[in-house]
Amino acid sequence: MAQQTAIMKRDEYSIEIRRMAQDIKDLLPNGNKLQDFEALALAHSAQALRLNPFTGEIWYIPDHGLMAGIKGHRRTAHEQIEKAGGAASSYWPEFDLMTPEQKKQYLIPDNALGFICRLYDTVTLRTYSETVERLFKAGAPWADIKHIIGDRPYTVGVGFYQSGEQTRMKPHQCGMKRAEADALKRRFDLPFEGGAGTTNDADTDNGGNAQGEFIVETPAEIQARMQTASKSLRGDQGDIELGPIWSSTDLPEVTPEPGHEPPMPEPPEPPEKPVPIKSANGPITKRAAISLAIRQSFVGWCSEWVKKDARAAQYANENGDQNMYHILGRVGKLGFAEVTAENVEAVKVKLQTHIEKESA
Secondary structure (H helix, E strand, C coil): HHHHHHHHCCCCHHHHHHHHHHHHHCCCCHHHHHHHHHHHHHHHHHHHCCCCCHHCEEEEEECEEEEHHHHHHHHHHHHHHHHHHCCHHHHHHEEEEHHHHHHHHHHCCCCCEEEEEEECHHHHHHHHHHHHHHHHHHCCHHHHHHHHCCCCCCCCEEEEEECCCCCCCCCCHHHHHHHHHHHHHCCCCCCCCCCCCCCCCCCCCCCCCCCCCCCCCHHHHHHHHHHHHHHHHHCCCCCCCCCCCCCHHHHHCCCCCCCCCCCCCCCCCCCCCCCCCCCCCCCCCCCCCCCCCHHHHHHHHHHHHHHEEEEEEECCCCCCCCCHHHHHHHHHHHHCEECCCCHHHHHHHHHHHHHHHHCC
């Protein structure tokens, strides 16, 4: 009751933060070992970052500070990628087992199980593909395009597991999780110095040790733990003083070994050469553009239109699917420079009306 009174009297914090801080001390495993200011710091950061301390997205490690869990990094990544590219946008990790040469490059012990994570996301790949397409349409050969913009883009993360580490995960799961966390921190913005799967993370989805307990350590124990963490992360054999944690951004760029190179993107097919379409109003020479926001829905409508309306057969290809080059040529001829969310319905009506007039 005395603890509850102490937190609830902290008027400098909102009532919501004070209530969450008290719930943290009352409900989290060994949360009552947190000092009042530590519980308040966790509650305040959880509210500011929209992370849930009760599901392992964020926690407070006594004598060290706030830490983000792997769940917190993943949630933030999904939110940021959807905000940048829409609800259909996402990211996905792909993993490669590290070769002995790569372990030497990253100063990782020879007996460790190391992984390289390649983190792809639809927003970056979409920009890359659109750039490739524009350069192809401008007449640039694939060799020059590859030289200008490089291979399919991804973010690199490195992680490993060393025999003897305490974890509730399988060794390969532990190493892959650490590599994923490293890549997520590089690609997405979550303002924490450390991250899940690196320093001070026991490789569980809960805060604290492998049993989900918060540990209160003496200064000597903290120093010993930091030395162990340094060896785990860098293969460092010397004593270290407490100070800034080694940042994963200091890693050299990975040079994939033969057999581990990312798949090369398939070059998009060259655009069709303009072919005039004979109609009652003469040949079509002007082609409209499509807004990215409605591209998928408009192409789908055109596909249904040319299949259901026999009068629209002239806008279908040999396979009976829509020929967007011809359709957009007609849209341009009808006076639309671009198909957008604002005019797409008017474009559909104009196309249907034009077909009806031609067939009359």
